[in-house]
Amino acid sequence: MPRKALPRTQRADIYEEITNKIISQLEDGRLPWVQPWARNGNSSVAMPLNASTGRTYSGINILLLWGAAIERGFAGQSWLTFRQALSLGGNVRKGERGTTVVYADKFVPQSEKDRALQSGDEPSAIPFLKRFTVFNADQCEGLPEHIAPQAPPVPEGLIDPTVHAIISATGIDFRIGGDRAFYVPRHDYVQVPPPQAYFDTIDWHRTALHELGHATGHPSRLDRDLSGSFGCRKYAFEELIAEMTAAFTCAALGIEPTVRHADYIGSWLEVLREDKRAIVRAASQASKAADWILAFRPALEADAAGDQLEAQAIAA
Known part of the structure; x- marks a missing residue:
């Protein structure tokens, strides 16, 4: 079944939402592309990745996830959808607020297919963004040990x-x-x-x-x-x-x-x-x-x- 394209106004809204979010971060003095690491003594995490598939996020999603991790103090950059957390034997904690990321795709409307068929040209595809929600591993519980966020150990003697x-x-x-x-x-x-x-x-x-x-x-x-x-x-x-x-x-x-x-x-x-x-x-x-x-x-x-x-x- 062909994917249905979002209405033009809704497509525009996603771009506007993303732009406004970045503007807000810049106005607060935060550059979402400057701090891609965890500042908690464990700086090994650089790029946000999907903890279920192992694939790193790309494009604007990198900025969105870096910004969310910095703003909300997440310890790492492992992300999951609600269903992926369940498939791994864990779950998203009740009441947790997810982070919106986007998927870029193209859609060829039927009218364009008909035009191309008559003219013999290649049909033109319309790019669009589809939004979905992910959660940081910090927001989940019951995940396997290799995915669950691990805080760096506190050296002895630092806490009274x-x-x-x-x-x-x-x-x-x-x-x-x-x-x-x-x-x-x-x-x-x-x-x-x-x-x-x-x-x-x-x-x-x-x-x-x-x-x-x-x-x-x-x-x-x-x-x-x-x-x-x-x-x-x-x-x-x-x-x-x-x-x-x-x-x-x-x-x-x-x-x-x-x-x-x-x-x-x-x-x-x-x-x-x-x-x-x-x-x-x-x-x-x-x-x-x-x-x-x-x-x-x-x-x-x-x-x-x-x-x-x-x-x-x-x-x-």
């Missing part, structure tokens, strides 16, 4: 043992990899780059505890409003909470990152200037979040901290 123990004890899905730090409320997981990606590895702890602070707001934990989108007041307020949570938790654990928390909070001055009570409310929420995290400290350390506070109280 107490922080490592706390993260594990919380039960929060905490992933190390990629080149961005973020928390995804919808899927309830944290992702941060590996410690070796930081100029000062001590700063990894502030970042990890910042994102863990966001995770405390999940409905199953402290149930804060995490619905704010980037740039809005709700988002800024939640960032204040997470940053102070990291500051309070680092202080309680005796960790001194080189990043100054006050400098980071300064970028949210607009919120503070609009609402004189905002910093008080944010600090209160941050204290609750820090207490929630610190409750998972190993028992021996928590007992030692309690003994120290008791000794200080007696001495006073």
Whole structure:
């Protein structure tokens, strides 16, 4: 059965969508053809490829997939369709958003075939793009080991043992990899780059505890409003909470990152200037979040901290 060509307006829309996406990346200062590698200490991946067929993508799809991986912090450049993930024994995680890629083809309309038949000329084909959706291996689960994304191992000694123990004890899905730090409320997981990606590895702890602070707001934990989108007041307020949570938790654990928390909070001055009570409310929420995290400290350390506070109280 011959493939039906897309209407001219729909064909034009795909070109326009792709162009607008590239323009948006350029306006954000991101060049989608400059960073084709994973910036997570494992730079072996360069070209995006289909993990099922082993074929590399070409043309505009390279830019689209590089851009998606950079924007969303994927650890690698292996991609699959929904059905390909199933055929390999895995699946795309529920709620994951795919990336649109395109397939270039040509179509000869019947009118052109009729004209060519009458004139004896070769029929002219009309080029068109067909869109389909792929998912990064990071967005899948249950894939074979050779396809599943593998984060580079963290060298011993880079993560404070107490922080490592706390993260594990919380039960929060905490992933190390990629080149961005973020928390995804919808899927309830944290992702941060590996410690070796930081100029000062001590700063990894502030970042990890910042994102863990966001995770405390999940409905199953402290149930804060995490619905704010980037740039809005709700988002800024939640960032204040997470940053102070990291500051309070680092202080309680005796960790001194080189990043100054006050400098980071300064970028949210607009919120503070609009609402004189905002910093008080944010600090209160941050204290609750820090207490929630610190409750998972190993028992021996928590007992030692309690003994120290008791000794200080007696001495006073």
